[in-house]
Amino acid sequence: MKAEEKSGSSSDKYSCKDICSKNTCAKDMCTKDTCTRDTCVKETGLRVYGHGKPVRLFVAGLHGDEWRDTTEILMKIEPPEKGTLALIPLVRKGEYTSTLDPAYYPVMGISILEAIESLNPEVYIELHSYSRENLEKLAGRDRLERIGVPAYSILKAGVLLGSVSPWIRRKYFPKEALCLSFEIQKGNPGSREFAASMLEVLKETGSRDEFVEYLKKEFPKQARKAIEDYRHFYGEI
Ligand SMILES: [Zn+2]
Secondary structure, three states: OHHHHHHOOOOOOOOHHHHHHOOOOOHHHOOOOOOOHHHOHHHHOOEEEEOOOOEEEEEEOOOOOOHHHHHHHHHOOOOOOOOEEEEEOOOOOOOOOOOOOOOOOOOOOHHHHHHHHHHOOOEEEEEEEEOHHHHHHHHOOOHHHHHOOOOOEEEEOOEEEEOOOHHHHHHHOOOOOEEEEEEEEOOOHHHHHHHHHHHHHHOOOOOHHHHHHHHHHHOHHHHHHHHHHHHHHHOOO
16 A cells, blocks of 8 residues: 555556566566555665665665565665665565575575675664564574574563574674664564664664673673674674
8 A cells, every 4th residue: 555655656666467577576576466556676676765875775675575564664664864774674575595594695595696796784673573473493502502503592571583584794794893683573563663773773773882881781681692692603792
């Protein structure tokens, strides 16, 4: 609905069919059943607000049906007061490959890599979503032993905070970058709302340290864990 309203006045908007016939949509976004106006590439591809440093990049809808609970959050964000905010509201829908799979970023997540290479963001945020029954898998203490990456911390309203995949962290970002992944609980409006409020803070954040200070104040336990995970990954801070 929102997308329709926005498209009303502007002559450079196309119907989704137009876009698809021009081959600018990712293949799996354009089958008749799933290609709806509000998930067009024209609406959900990379958009960049503001200019100069710091540069933040937020991405959502990375795989499977996760766009359903995350894409809209990025579509609604307003430009930042200072610096640059780049958004990819929908990276890829359809098939599901984990971001822990080395093939994710070079294939499904290629638009993320391209954006990182052209923008060099110092703040990088991924928005994922999870089903309630998978909470233990994501936030259980044994996650590190099980799959080699730290467990997520539970923040509030079912929103989980964690690190991004080592496949992107190590190769594409300097140590001092802030790279975080949020997991939003599927079908939980409060979870979406809280995640959106975290992004409001993050979109004005100037540096990793600035956000860590904020986190320490608001969520001391989770901040401690985030710092520990970071040390574990880099051996220092
Ligand atoms: Zn995900």
